[in-house]
Amino acid sequence: MSKNLVIVESPAKAKTIEKFLGGDYTVMSSFGHIRDLSEHDLGVDVKHGFKPIYNVSTDKKKLVSELKKAAETAEVVWLASDEDREGEAIAWHLFEALKLKKEKTRRIVFHEITKPAILKAIENPRDIDTDLVNAQQARRILDRLVGFELSPVLWRKVKSSLSAGRVQSVAVRLIVDREREIQAFVSESAFRVIAIFTVFDADGKPVELKAELQQRFKTKEEAQAFLEKCKSSIYSIDDIVTRPSKRSPAPPFTTSTLQQEAARKLGYSVSQTMMIAQKLYEAGQITYMRTDSVNLSDLALGASKEEIFNTMGESYWQFRQFHTKTKGAQEAHEAIRPTYMNKHQITGTAQEKNLYSLIWKRTIASQMSDAELERTTVTIGLNNATEKFVATGEVIKFDGFLKVYLESTDDEAESSDSESLLPPLKIKQQLEMQTVTAQQRYTQRPPRYNEAALVRKLEELGIGRPSTYAPTISTIQKRKYVEKSNLDGETRDFILLTLKKGSIKEEVKNERFGADKGKLIPTDIGMVVNDFLTDYFPDILDYNFTANVEKEFDDIAEGDLDWQKSLDDFYKKFHPTVEEAIANSERRTGERILGTDPKTGRQVSVRIGRFGPMVQIGTKEEEDKPQFASLTKGQMIDTITLEEALELFKLPRSLGEFEGKEMIVAIGRFGAYVRHNSVFTSLPKTEDPMSITAERAIELILAKREADKNKVIKTFEQDADLKVLNGRYGPYIAYQKKNFKIPAKTEPASLTFEACMEIVNAEPKETKKTTRKKK
Template sequence: MTKNLVIVESPAKAKTIEGYLGKDFTVRSSFGHVRDLPEKGIAIDVKNHFRPTYEINDDKKDLVNQLQQLAADAEVVWLATDDDREGEAISWHLKEALNLQENKTKRIVFREITKNAILNAIQSPRSLDLDLVNAQQARRILDRLVGYELSPVLWKKIKTGLSAGRVQSVAVRLIVEREREIEGFETKSSYKVSALFQVEKGKTLVAELPKNFDTEADALDFLNRCLNGVFKIKNLETKPAKRTPAPPFTTSTLQQEASRKLYFSVSKTMMIAQKLYESGKITYMRTDSTNLSEEALTKAATEITNSFGKQYLQTRRFKTKSDSAQEAHEAIRPTDFSVSSINDSRDEQRLYELIWKRAIASQMADAQLERTTATISINSPANGVLKEELIATGEVIKFDGFLRVYIESTDEDDEENKAMLPPLTIGQQLQLDNMKAVQRFSRPAARYTEASLVKKLEELGIGRPSTYAPTVSTVQQRGYVVKEDRDGKERSYREITLKNNSISTDSKKEIFGAEKAKLFPTDVAMIVNDFLVQYFPDVIDFKFTATVEKDFDEIAQGRMIWEEMLEKFYDGFHRKIENTDEIQRSSVGKSRSLGTHPETGEPVSVKLGKFGPYVQIGEMEDDVKPRFASLKKGQFMERLSLEEALELFKLPREIGSYEDKVMKVAIGKFGPYIQHDGKYYSLGKEDDPYSIDDERAIVIIQAKRKSDAEKSIKEFPGNPDVRILNGRFGPYIAIGKQNIKIPKSKDPKSLTLEECLELAKEADSKPKTGRFAKKGAAAKTTTKAATKTTKAAGEKSTSKKSTKTKK
């Protein structure tokens, strides 16, 4: 008989905790939720105070039976799920699903998986917090109501398969509005003036004019007035300054900094943080608090004093700005400050070190700086002392403090990083090497990254630590947002240079607007967003959504009844749903007329279809069918011009011949390609299908042939479907779409056709495991190529089954 059964959420956590508790405790995992609303149907009795109907997940039924047996035999059942709303709800569902008795059920919580934390939790159990459970239920039910009632409206009025969500739709709105802000931005240019001076002992000094000139004429006039000028240090001002460390990580700040420094996606950051938490290395990773416990402050102080010296210690107690933050919880920190690095996977090491550095730095002394500003006067023989003055700035670190461990990154490109100035004195004359006035252009607000979108949602009070990563993932999975890199565009700029008392002007080129891992809305996102803004303004309103989050907080604190909160929301929302019957499908912006074809007079329009946006020339008639073309990457329905639309119909196009065979370029499902002699050759990222010429096409064809030749080890004329190829992970046998690993004991070049077929038969007979395993009849796939025989060769094979094997 088991004395104590402890149920946690994840198997990794169970393994760690079982090692701390000893032989009287059996620790098992629930693998997350065991009950939820069913996938199909609304499962909510709206008229009966929004009562939900929960069911045990199909993949958890066996697990629940096992836990029921263990719980029945145990003297005490300890529910040890996470210390937040979701964790509380999981414990409540376990209690209900396992029919646990009140007198033998105890709830324990901890924010770190260490021996002391676990043993302390066992010593101070509590009962289930139904206010937290109700807050989670209210969120789950409200989100189900919104999705279940609003999504079908989108199917009827826009496109089948669309979805809407209380938080995801607001996130999409932010991305759509930012895209339109960028597209509507009017770029203005100005001229930035900088000067390079030669100082004693080969040192240099860079100074800038504090203002920009609006026009090239103004900038040229200034440089003309500087001809033969005398440049002197007019004033030197030195002031002490300091830098203060950032607080320890919350969920959102960890996601932002891991994105900037480690280039992790939001979901990757949370996945790795989960592993670190479950292995006992960091505290709980879903938190909006910057608070550290007194025990943590003491341990951090000891580590700082021992490693860096007492002068580096400055204990701080941070107060979270968010009203909804739970101050009883801690920020994300290492469980043991004396461990500065770990020997886990590289990604886990990097994230752990980031968390350790941030937490340690938050308790270290300010960095003491000395900032120097040099003002440089200009005395022109022709114009006297100019009113304009140049400024040079620099700083010296007098005491590094927390900078010895950690420097916080920002989203800005022009992060402040001032160099130290060379020795200067007032009245010192400077030798001008050159002065330049360079044309610079104003920039719109940057597109969102995953991390900056999380930051914006947090600023607006939308979502909570547990919802940021799922929201960012959902808007991409539903096809509303794509995360991708985009190449910049070329533009010209002007540069005016004063050197050796002579002025020259030049036109140069630069690449601007390149994007790295940015979030772009799709056409579907724009249409759905506009529809929701027009007909469901409350659901997609920033303030309203933030207010709903505060209502959940009020429920969690026991200050609001969850059924009343839902009723208040649902009454108005459901009326709007009912009124959508009056909305005409044709009034939703799924198509737009672009004009008429200049040669044929046919109507040209852009439409949203089942597989995305496309341009159509002509109308469907009995004898003539319209022509269609898909939009290019980066084009949007709402701003596509007639000229851009007609350009799309230039493909496919012939671009010459090679080996007496025509070469055509076109765009297919997998991107632009060249068609030649019945074969297809993909274009590179740098190739434009609308402008590529025959010379470049031949280079691509030859390169692909060379690559294929190097890949092929052996072929069999008697059965061309069987080949031995050289792949990424070494040689393998390819039979149709089936890939078979070659044993190390076999020489790929000496294999016969019979041996290849025999290896395929052996691979097919092995038990299927892992992600490629299928149940029942689905596992019995038949690959005709494996059994294909030719009369000329006379091969015989009895193998009828094959399984795709990952190379």
């Protein structure tokens, strides 16, 4: 064994670091945490200062034995886990579990895996930071206390097998609150007036000038009256105002801004972004990817300046030092940036290349000059009305940072509203009107959260930290409190009035609204659990309370607060509320009375049942037993109508027998199905459950039998979207509604989460797609 043993968190990191160190160093991996709180009980001795009871994970016992053996023969053990709280805790657990001696143990940290950074870390070792360890320990214990005590309350009062978590429950509340805002939203309409004029450019060619009326009309009559005026109007330019303006670049990436921008520009999920970033970090391509700092090191600032000077010229460089404004930002890490600023591209998978390019562009742009623009506003008057039309245009005089990068937004405003170049114009110049349109426009409901927008909101409220965003979003989906869904939306009519050649034409057109893609929507059980927790545990669900708990963890990390006192203060208030809820709270099913069945006169209600949301006709107090029907996909307890509920009772119907067992067609939570011998077979959307034949049902039953043989091979806690499945053509990986081939000679059941994500992120070889370059 070598004189020096270096222990890192991942084998990929171990391979990279081993290249930088000589033969005197052996690098081994702990594969993340090696110990955790006991799984068989609370794992915390509440009566004795909240002492944690740690056990080595069953799957890590052999590894711990190997590490211990290696440590015994090494002269020095270097604990090189990540530089955040989780990493510090891993280092401490290694020290304790391996029974290391302090005099032969060194703690080293680095925020990038490059040879200079590793050698510098070796030259500057330190002790394990017990304040950081205590902060992580306090979070872990508090979250265990909350989950361990709240979950049984939910089992008794709502439904068995439910669970609750501190940060996860607040994330669900955000999504539930937004859904109810949408349900309560009442859209209002107004008429937006647009005029198209003809003017001539410098070459005498006719061009269009588009202008919008400064005010909107509430009614069709008001809009029509204005268009009547426009028939005889003379249009002329009242004013032209040109002002210079500037746009500045965004700061370098933090964890949350990288997750948001990767979602917008690349379509990556939060967990996918972190997986790819982890690989880039371990390969020495970027700095540490869990950070809430926007700071760049002097070395990075100098390298950025040199790269800008060499590739774009001095006029494109502008020194900028950004400062972290995020509520509760923790350790003084650096922003996420490339390790070498002169490295524009890397080798790797398509996803790795794309994410690296995004990080490089964002970093280099942060040190570039402002973009200089010229914005022109033209006011157009009418000789017979006080209303004014306005046309705007924008010209880029110097592109500055826009040469490299333009930040995306979640704004759903129409792209047609963007400003464009205006033709030469003069004050008092008369304009020839081609058309004036007045279109009925509706106010937009609040948007649902996607994963990236939820991360931004959590960060804004000071809830969670860079290391918790991705697990939180994965957990609430895995627990079925929230679903990531696509909604088709609805259709509505709008009125369009068009003035052209002296006459006004009225048309009724339609548009789709409310369509959503990849948005987070609460399930019925998620809403019922949220309402119960909000009523009986308001502190746990309070945004400020949760943010203040995070602030206490920060204070513990800084050494300004005792971790045991923090837990004691929390538990003294929390535990009595648990006992109160168990003793006095009512059972919750989310029941909602819809009305009366016109055929029977019995009550129609909707609620959570043993197998999910359902409609019930009648009550258990009546002589006749109640009738039940499951809600279909897309229906919710909060919004289903009486008419929609009664439709569900037209089924089930019998299709006769097959193999001596009855076939029943019905509608369930996820759509229409045939039940045969206790097996459910979904009907394709093209099949009508009211008219499907027995022969067709048998075809579908037999097809499902074939497909269901060993269908699910493996699922993963890290990301509920990721599955290893058996398909029609053999085993495959399913992720985000896409399928990925498993390499030959690979045993599907042995695939790890990391191995699956490598396959998902691998660059496709069969086809090459060209995509428009984004800046």
